[in-house]
Amino acid sequence: METNDQKLKELLQKWEAPSAPSSLAQRVFPRQRWWQWLWTGSIRVPVPVGLAVLVAAGGLWLLNRPVVSAPQKPVSLADFRPVEQLEPRIIRSTNYEH
């Protein structure tokens, strides 16, 4: 049996497998040009750093946002006229006609 095992090992070693092709490296670690990276690249940012950046950006925006206020006109009472004739009207109920 031991001879058979040895013979089997010898036979098995006759079947050789090829080495990995060079294209495998390219498939696992593809080379990217810098401008391709602009489209497909990604940046890993730790959550606390990302949150801190967001909070800081929000704070800066709040501090620097333009304050929108109504345009101010100088107040003048020049066009005011006193009421010349008062015509009071007494309304007795809500059912009235116009």
Add this chain to the structure above:
Amino acid sequence: MNDSELRQAFEQHKNAVYRFAWRMTGSSEAAEDIAQEVFLSLVRRPDSYDPSRGSLRAFLLGAARNQARKRFREEQRWDVLEDDDIAFVPSAYVDVAAAVGAAVQALPPLQREALILAEYEDLSLEEIAGAVEAEIGTVKARLHRARENLRRALEPFYRPNPRTVVHGN
């Protein structure tokens, strides 16, 4: 594992992973796809490898085995039966290497993977058990059956001049 360590691991183990996949599938394209998947998963999740659970080589070969198994299942070529005898006609081959290759690939997948890991990749029984997710005793039994099958299939090549073997009808 940083980028340089990943590249080093790739250079160190790419041939073992590719060879295993090639012997399992018998196809260069499938072997390259499997090896690519194995290393890409390591690149995406380097923490998936835990050094305390064994060597990186055994881990990668286990991952390659899972990829091959997934492929076989998709192609419905994964036969879970372990006791199958193989149907193999050695006299169809004059070239010993081709005959050995065909005989190994005729083994049921569970026997085949155990035999390839043991005979070609020199993994220990413990490492094979880890890679194929089975008990050591089960691995031993699969290896025993695989060797029995191969001895039977390659019996004509045990003779001094296998070229004289003629397959009888």
